[in-house]
Amino acid sequence: MPRIDGCAAWRLAENFTCCFWPQVLPVYCYDPRSFAASPWGSSKTGPHRAAFLQQCVAGLRASLQQLGSGLLVAVGAPEAVLAAALEGGGPGAGLVLCQQEVTSEEEAADAAVQAAVQVGTVLQSTA
Numbered sequence: 001m002p003r004i005d006g007c008a009a010w011r012l013a014e015n016f017t018c019c020f021w022p023q024v025l026p027v028y029c030y031d032p033r034s035f036a037a038s039p040w041g042s043s044k045t046g047p048h049r050a051a052f053l054q055q056c057v058a059g060l061r062a063s064l065q066q067l068g069s070g071l072l073v074a075v076g077a078p079e080a081v082l083a084a085a086l087e088g089g090g091p092g093a094g095l096v097l098c099q100q101e102v103t104s105e106e107e108a109a110d111a112a113v114q115a116a117v118q119v120g121t122v123l124q125s126t127a
Helices: 008-019 047-066 078-086 104-116
Strands: 027-030 072-075 095-100 118-123
Touching: 027 047, 027 078, 072 078, 078 104, 095 104
Parallel strands: 027 072, 095 118
Antiparallel strands: none
16 A cells, blocks of 8 residues: 655645645546557556555555545546646635656656646656
8 A cells, every 4th residue: 555644745745735725636547658658669667556556546546545535537638637627726726736756757747747737746756
């Protein structure tokens, strides 16, 4: 089960909830780009990794529910999913907090999200 207490983005979201916004909506997007074929023709996400990912998302949802929250799980490009979720949110709505990623594909996805919605990024070490 994933640890949400050690995630810098989660801790920042908790602080924002207490001080600035009355609500935080955790979101996980199954990005179709992560399941596409690689340039070499193999699947980027094989069946074992996909099953593991699904278990992690289910565990995250259960952990969040124990804290009185929920988890919006969506299939689609994060920039489209988040823009649609924030549409019509009114003034002050729409800040997306996410951890900074390090691979070129993840950085490209982050750039697309930043172009679509207001983003606050949190650097999190993988060490």
